[in-house]
Amino acid sequence: MAPNYLKTGEAKASHGTVPTVDVEGIVKGVIADIRSDGDSAVRRYSEKFDKWSPENFKLSKQQIQDTIATVDKQIITDIHKVQANVRKFAQAQRDSLKDFEIEMEPGVVLGHRNNPIEKVGAYIPGGRYPLLASAHMTILTAKVAGCPHVIACTPPINGIIPNATVAAMHYAGADEIYILGGVQAVAAMAVGTETVPKVGFLAGPGNPFVAEAKKQLFGDIGIDLLAGxxxxxxxxxxxxxxxxxxxxxxxxxxxxxxxxxxxxxxxxxxxxxxxxxxxxxxxxxxxxxxxxxxxxxxxxxxxxxxxxxxxxxxxxxxxxxxxxxxxxxxxxxxxxxxxxxxxxxxxxxxxxxxxxxxxxxxxxxxxxxxxxxxLWVGKYLRTVTYQEVTSQKASAELGRLCGRAARAEFFEGHARSGDLRAHKYENDSYDWIDPLQVAAAESSPKM
Structure with a gap:
């Protein structure tokens, strides 16, 4: 039977009506300016949107420690407990992801490895609320995945550094902490500026402007997902x-x-x-x-x-x-x-x-x-493959198969790579190989 709706939302369109501002256009302009002008554009937009223009957006180690010292001890205790929970589950996820190697047939070895992304950006939103938990979810999970360098940004709240959020970011393992919000933060991490390193992957929720920035920057960098x-x-x-x-x-x-x-x-x-x-x-x-x-x-x-x-x-x-x-x-x-x-x-x-x-x-x-x-540990990993053929017989057989498969697709160059192995290792004859190439192949060291 069809469901009987006792209540439906008054906003009929999913997630709202047509935006009253040009989010896409505004974000496109901010990103373009930061690509062109770097730090000066970042500062311009931080002043415009957050009324925030400190001497440095990046917190020094001393500033981080001074900030943490102002946070209630119970909050610090709770941060540690919550992060212990997040770490335990994330580590179980990481442990479930195994590198492996398989010998497909004698002398043909294939494998894959789960390599962590080297430089990650984490965006910790803070418009309405100081979202400490997002620091655990983005930064700590990246660290459990094995990412060696995590850059984290969070906005000021009403012109004030969100002390508890900074504590959560620090204890989660952030290597650099910036008090910087919105599109300017996301774009700075994605394209890189004079002072903000470019990352390879960006994670974290945000408002519609942040989501749009991630959408436009995808391709320059990887992203976790587009969240509404x-x-x-x-x-x-x-x-x-x-x-x-x-x-x-x-x-x-x-x-x-x-x-x-x-x-x-x-x-x-x-x-x-x-x-x-x-x-x-x-x-x-x-x-x-x-x-x-x-x-x-x-x-x-x-x-x-x-x-x-x-x-x-x-x-x-x-x-x-x-x-x-x-x-x-x-x-x-x-x-x-x-x-x-x-x-x-x-x-x-x-x-x-x-x-x-x-x-x-x-x-x-x-x-x-x-x-x-x-978002999970696996998002911060690149599953990459490797191949090794150590048997001359197996390489020749693969060469013949490759030649036939490639020519079925009209890829003659691919086919010849396979032909050459079949010729070199088992003396198969091919019209396209000239005498000098034959001599070179025969004189080259065998596997």
Whole structure:
């Protein structure tokens, strides 16, 4: 049966209406200026957008230590604990990725290695909130992957250095920390300036301008993914606690005014009670202005006939965060495939993933979970292959095969590379090889 929507968002278009500013054009201009003018353009845009123009954007070691000294000791303790969780999970991911070598046949060896990217950029957003957790997710994960040099940027907040964020960046392992935000930070890391080294890969979430900058710079550098507004989708059955449902929907809706918060349930009773609790909770939520706008414009509640229909509909949404509030939450692992991260059971809320449990919170949005996963150790690695043929007989046989395969595609030059090995190692005859080439081949050292 078709789902019965008890609530749909008032903003009909996915993730908002047509932008009122030319994001693409603004970003294109900033990137072009930084390519041309380097540090002077970076400073110009930092002054314009953040009203921030220190003597140096990069923090010295002493500045970092002085900044950390101002942070509450409990916050430092919590940073260490959360980072221990992130490190443990990331290390398990890294350990699962094995280099290997296989002898395809006698004398033919193939293998692959997982090489870390040498220089990585991490963007830690900080427009509305100081997002300490993004430092753990981007910087620390890169370090666990083995990346030798990580450059990290975070914006000032209202003209002030975000001290706790700097602490998180430092303890995560950042090799260089810059108090620099927005497109100017992303572009500086991507193209390189007089003082900001060029990176090979850039990770981290951000506002629409940052996302657009990453999109335009992709190709010059690698990127983790293009992320939009945070999303939450809850799948609930009749056993779910509506108060928990409402609380967890609002926990993500406070991220911004355009956060989809979706409930899919087989119980009309759970649906109606959850909606009522949302309205009851909103007035006393300090972030109600953001959460309320998201709920009004992007909140949806769908009632379906059974749980199979619930899981199928949830897969169509391909949400960033999917929370399962059912009697048998692990059933979702078999029934669903399209999600950025899944949270099983009432004891596991999405906020744990955002802040402290250890999995990465940089995840695909806007249905991108259909084709990609989130940030993880593997994103910082380049899986590269190598080949070695040590048997003359095997090389000659491959040469003959290569010649036939290449000529089927009209690649004569490729074919001749194979021909030459077959001639050199097993005296195959080819009209295209002239006498001087034959003599040279015969006099060359054999393998």
């Amino acid at each position: 507004a945070t999303e939450i989708l809850i799948v609930a059955d009749e056993s779910a606690d509506p108060y928990v449902v409402a609380t967890d929907l609002l926990s993500q809706a406070e991220h911004g005014p355009d956060t989809p918060a979706i409930l899919i349930t087989n119980s009309e009773d759970v649906a109606k009670k959850s909606m009522a609790f949302v309205e009851e909770l909103l007035p006393n939520l300090p972030t109600n202005a953001l959460a309320g706008t998201s709920w009004k414009d992007y909140g949806e509640v769908a009632v379906v006939g059974d749980m199979d229909e619930a899981y199928a509909l949830a897969d169509e949404y391909a949400s960033e965060h999917v929370q399962i509030l059912t009697r048998e939450p692990r059933e979702a692992l078999e029934k669903m495939t399209n999600y950025g991260a899944i949270f099983l059971g009432e004891g596991t809320c999405v906020s744990y993933g955002d802040k402290c449990i250890g999995t990465n919170h940089v995840l695909p949005t806007r249905k991108n979970a259909i084709h990609t996963g989130g």
